[in-house]
Amino acid sequence: MIDYHFPLSIGEEETLNERRLLTEVESGLMMNGPESVRFLVVHCSATRADRDYTVEQLLRDHKTRGFRTIGYHLYIRRNGEVTQHRRLLEVGAHVRGYNRCSIGICYEGGLSATDGKPADTRTPEQKQALRELLGKLHTLFPKALILGHCDLPGVKKACPCFQVMxxxxx
Ligand SMILES: [Zn+2]
Structure with missing residues (x-):
């Protein structure tokens, strides 16, 4: 299911509690504007296709890494369910050196269920959700290049384990 609320979230104010403002460095830092978005970056969660990797697990892992919240803007579960974790123009935490000019979309999976090696494990539901999301984002940010994490310079990972471009x- 697509969250139809998401295209409207540009410019929506996030309520930050006072403590968070005082203690956390990366408290909802925003990009300068829609023209800042140069890349729509697709990721995988690098988890096995036969294992659940819930939003709660993702949040816990990203907090462990010191992020304020989930580093991706959008997350797609194996059943095609989409959740949004940052406002579209909020600076994410998903690709070193490009967070101020990109939106990160991650699908659950990316590792084979049989041998745990990098693989395109997208379900039909994920493929459909990803296509719809990228279509909408492309409408909002027509100049942004759609690519995979591994397509960015200097990235040695297989993420997202398929040819995005x-x-x-x-
Ligand atoms: Zn990635």
Whole structure:
């Protein structure tokens, strides 16, 4: 299911509690504007296709890494359920050196259920959700390049374990 609320979230104010403002450095830092978004970056969670990796687990792991909240803007579960974790123009925490000019979308999976190696494990529901999301984001940010994490310079990971640039040409 697509959260139809998400295209409206640009410019919505996030309520930060006082303590968070005082204690956390990365408290909802915003990009300068829609023109700041140069890349729509697709990731995988690098978890096995036969294992659940819930929003709660993702949140816990990203907090452990010192992030304020989940580093991706959007997360797609294996059943195609989409959740949003940062406002679209909020600076994310998903790709070193490019967080101020990109939106991060992550799908649950990316590792084979049989041998745990990098693999395109997207379910039909995830493929559909990802296509819809990228279509909407492309409408909002027509100049932003759609690519995979591994397509950015200096990235040695297999993430997101499929060819994003050839698949999503809007
Ligand atoms: Zn990645």
């Amino acid at each position: 050839s698949e999503y040409t809007f």
